[in-house]
Amino acid sequence: MRNVIQSVLLLAALMSKTGAVEVVYAQLGETATLKSPGGVNLQNEYVYWHFEKEDGLQLAWRNNMGGSGTASAEPWKDRLSLSDASLIIKDVQQNDFGTFLLKGTGVTRLTTYKLLKLTVSVNPLSPLLPGDSLSLFCNAQTLPGHKDPKIQWLNPSGEKIKTSQGSLTVRATSQDNGQWTCVVTYDKKENKATVSVTVLDLSPAPLHPQYTSKSWPLTVPCSIPAHISWDQLKAKDIQDVRWHFVPESGFSPQSLFSLSLADPLTWKADQDRGLRPVTDPKKKNLSLTRNRGTEEDEGDYVCALGFKNGVTLNRTVHVKVLQIISSPGTELISGQQLNLTCSLGHPLPSDLQLKWFPPEQSSLSSPTSDRDLAHLTIPEVGKGDGGKWRCELWQSNARLTSAEITLKIEPKMSSWMLVVICSVTVIVILLLILVFILYRRRQQKMTHLRRRLCKCKTPKPKGFYRT
Ligand SMILES: *[C@@H]1O[C@H](CO)[C@@H](O)[C@H](O)[C@H]1NC(C)=O
Ligand SMILES: *[C@@H]1O[C@H](CO)[C@@H](O)[C@H](O)[C@H]1NC(C)=O
Ligand SMILES: *[C@@H]1O[C@H](CO)[C@@H](O)[C@H](O)[C@H]1NC(C)=O
Secondary structure: OHHHHHHHHHHHHHHHHOOOEEEEEEOOOOOEEEOOOOOOOOOOOOEEEEEOOOOOOEEEEEOOOOOEEEOOOOOOOOOEEEEOOEEEEOOOOHHHOOEEEEEEOOOOOEEEEEEEEEEEEEEOOOOEOOOOEEEEEEEEOOOOOOOOOEEEEEOOOOOEEOOEOOEEEEEOOHHHOEEEEEEEEEOOEEEEEEEEEOEOOOOOOOOOOEEEEOOEOEEEOOEOOOOOOHHHHHHOOEEEEEEEEEEOOOOOOEEEEEEEOOOOOEEEEOOOOOOEEOOOHHHOEOOEEEOOOOHHHOEEEEEEEEEOOOOEEEEEEEEEEOEEEEEOOOEEEOOOOEEEEEEOOOOOOOOEEEEEEOOOOOOOOOOEEOOOOOEEEEOOOOHHHOEEEEEEEEEOOEEEEEEEEEEEEEOOOOHHHHHHHHHHHHHHHHHHHHHHHHHHHHHHHHHHHHHHHHHHHOOOOOHHHOO
16 A cells, blocks of 8 residues: 555656646745645755756755755845745745746656745725625636636635635625635645735624622623724714613613713713713723612613714623512511512523522521522521522523522510510509509699698788778
């Protein structure tokens, strides 16, 4: 088998001597590699690289002892190197496109290479908005008398796009942002050239809703990607940057914030709902935040950039609120039945789990983890069930949010307590009656005394005052 392969390679090598040409494509300014014929052992040979003709300018040489050298005169100075017997040309110049010959003293007598020009371009070069026209060109120089190469474009996702002779015009979408690759195939060998395209957009919204609760922060993310600058957005006539809130409850949308685009960029609050921007808008982070969530935070938050030509770039962030509901309430008397519900207000998605953390002394052992434990029922609450109950929302190994509720449990009144309370009441009533009686008595006595005193105060005139 090995012999067969060697024979085939030998044949190939011999054929290359008889006129077959290796075609290599390169872009101006890029690096080209002229690979020595694969599989042929050139270790024990002297090899020489020449330009244009067999006896043309010697570009590089290598001997069987590992010694080597490259042309040091202009225009080749510092641009050539050898890797094994392959020739590497850096910063390809217009005059480099031509014929290269590899001469060996052994099996590889002579291999001819054609370095051909590959040109790719994009129009316009400046960043695009979705909907703008995007043109890509890929041109491959052809060899007179040889077949044309096959030209294809790959979009940034790596999908093949149909072209007519390497030209392509599309309406830009966000998916067109990134590196486009032109693939030129000749003799089953692929040559690639890339161009980068910038389509302005916001960073992707989170795949999952943002979860919050009354004891958890709320952050609504939105940002401009690192590769896009405010100057690029301004160059495309950005007109407004806004946050809206569409409540879950079906009330009409509210405008939360708008950004004043005059220098310096500043947020203006319309109806801030206690939210605030996380940072200076110059930093391209447009996220909103609050230390704690509220029940009314549930809904969709829309971050939107509006442009003069009517294009709107927007991202929607869904916010869900985790709540614990206690029935019949948070103040209970021991012995009462208690139902606790921890929920997002709708059935839990299957990839999320709830975990309960009852107070330490609770009759319920902790922590419990079960999808069906959105509802907890305690038939008779005890003193130990008082305190902080926590319910956490988890997605595999990440805690998304947690909610808390504090329960107050009053002891149940026992019969002896009732007796004590009744006795005290009776005693108090009796005491009140006694005080009343004593008061009346004292009043009667006073009246009596006063009457007697009155008789003295109006004495009858006595005879011995007369004169
Ligand atoms: C924006 O700020 C928030 C809060 O500080 C942070 O969590 C987030 O990672 C930031 N986003 C970017 C893209 O920097
Ligand atoms: C968000 O953008 C889409 C197009 O991507 C557009 O159809 C929609 O009207 C925009 N929504 C808002 C609220 O601007
Ligand atoms: C607790 O829930 C059960 C059934 O889920 C119900 O029958 C009972 O009335 C509830 N008790 C309270 C105090 O809400």
